[in-house]
Amino acid sequence: MSRRVIALRNGSCAVAGNHVFQGGDPNVLYEFPLIVWLVEGGEEGPVLVDAGLGHVEEMNAGAAHVLARPIVQQxxxxxxxxxARWGYTPQEIRAVILTHLHFDHVDLLDLYSSAQIFVSRKGLEAATRFPNWMGSWAPHKTLKLLVQEAADRTVPVDDAEILPGIRVFWIGGHTACSQCVVVETDAGPALLAGDAIFRRENLSRNSPIGIADDPAQARTALEVLRAFPGPIFPSHDPVIFEAYGGTFP
Ligand SMILES: [Zn+2]
Incomplete structure (x- = not known):
């Protein structure tokens, strides 16, 4: 097995420091790429971590309060x-692993019509516990897919090796459904953090994310991630492009 992780740039925006860091400076703006991860090299075929965003205007309207500069998608x-750059159609994706159920990460989930879908079990339970899903942080179309239309290919699971060399663990903080994905690559394990941290500076400054349903859990997440022995790639940190040219290894 020789897996590698490829960053797919799905758009970008800017977010102010008080959202990036608890107690951060609202006058400092951070470049926020939207990254979906393609994991290659397994016998099952290509795997995605998160589904990506297609309905940019809808996202920009819904997240206007945190977007210092709206999302632009070339x-x-x-x-x-x-x-297509990597030679795949959406129908060829064999599995989609969701880091959490926010719109920018799940919007296009219905594109991958042959994929198994992995989602945090306790996160999905939390996201669907409200009557008629009212008040849920997850898009209703996504919940409908997970628990109804695509229920036969959805795997709710926590803290398990879900495919050879790929494991997930629940982390919470940002949302109750937030999980991290660890991929065993040729260069050792890499951790796809979703939005458990937004940037590696959350770790280096010891400052949790400023958008967290559970701020105490978001702080605990720093300790969990700090113990990880390999590189950590958040979903909105340009480091993967700047330091690694967009793929690892
Ligand atoms: Zn996000």
């Missing part, structure tokens, strides 16, 4: 174009 940053 034509080549659309998910189908990003997959």
């Amino acid at each position: 034509p080549e940053e659309q998910m189908t174009a990003q997959l």
Whole structure:
């Protein structure tokens, strides 16, 4: 097994420091790429970590309070174009692992019509516990897919090796459904953090994310991630492009 992780750039925006860090400076803006991860090299075929964003205007309207600069998505940053760069169609994706159920991470889940879908079990239970899903942080179309339309290919699971060399563990903090994905690559394990941290500076400054349903858990997440022995790739940190050229290894 020789897996590698490839960053697919799905758009970008800017977010102010008080959202990036608890108690951060609202006058400092941070570049926020939207990253979906393609994991290659397994016998099952190509795997995605998160599903990507297609409905940019809907996202920008819903997240206006945290976007210092709205999301812009170039034509080549659309998910189908990003997959085509690596020779895949959405129908060829064999599995989609969701780091959490926020719109920018799950919007296009219905594209991957042959994929197994992995989602945090206790996160999905929390997201669907409200009557008629009212008040849930997860898009209703996504919940409908997970528990109804695509229930036969959805695997709710916590803290398990879900595919050879790929394991997930629940982390919470940002949302009750937040989980991290560890991929065993040729260069050792890599951790896809989702939004458990937004940038590696959350670790280096010892400052948890400023957008957290459970701020105490978001702080605990720093300790969990700090103990990880390999590189950590958050979903909105340009480090993967700047330091690694977009793939690991
Ligand atoms: Zn996000």
